[in-house]
Amino acid sequence: xxxxxxxxxxxxxxxxxxxxxxxxxxxxxxxxxxxxxxxxxxxxxxxxxxxxxxxxxxxxxxxxxxxxxxxxxxxxxxxxxxxxxxxxxxxxxxxxxxxxxxxxxxxxxxx
Numbered sequence: 136x137x138x139x140x141x142x143x144x145x146x147x148x149x150x151x152x153x154x155x156x157x158x159x160x161x162x163x164x165x166x167x168x169x170x171x172x173x174x175x176x177x178x179x180x181x182x183x184x185x186x187x188x189x190x191x192x193x194x195x196x197x198x199x200x201x202x203x204x205x206x207x208x209x210x211x212x213x214x215x216x217x218x219x220x221x222x223x224x225x226x227x228x229x230x231x232x233x234x235x236x237x238x239x240x241x242x243x244x245x246x
Contacts, residue, residue, distance in 0.1 A: 143173045146210055147224040147236070151246075154213040155221040156183055161208075165216055169205070177207035184208045217245060 148154055148168055155165045166180040186206045192199040214221040215238070222240040229235045229244060236245045 144176075145226075146171065146173055146176065146178075148178055148210050148213055148215060150178075153216040154178075154180060155216050156180070156208070156212055157214055157221075158212050159184075159208075170207075172207060175207070176210050178210055178213070179205045179207050180213070181205065215245070217241065217243070 148171070150168050150171050152168045153165060154168060156162055161183045164183050166182045168178045169181050170179040172178065182205070184206045185203050188202045188204060190196065190200045190202055215224050216222075217238040218241065220240060222238040224236050224245070225239050226234045227237055237243060238245060
């Protein structure tokens with residue numbers, strides 16, 4: 136986890152990207168990034184890294200429950216999917232002179 140004084144590195148994965156899992160028990164699965172935690176270098180991917188949580192009883196749910204939900208996953212285990220294929224991501228200047236992500240396989244810019 137980064138200290139407050141440390142600079143947070145840019146992530147190759149952003150919210151809304153479709154990603155493929157490269158390693159772990161969910162290897163090969165794809166999903167959309169729902170939440171990003173740049174300081175921890177983790178993201179939550181829809182339908183990937185599912186964990187079981189036991190919820191305590193409360194006013195809304197007096198019996199308690201067991202819930203399956205997505206847990207954060209390290210971005211090192213993910214690769215962005217562009218046009219149906221997983222690709223590495225680079226950064227280069229677009230026509231406006233701004234740095235923009237691009238797919239290294241095809242060379243095309245990513246939103």
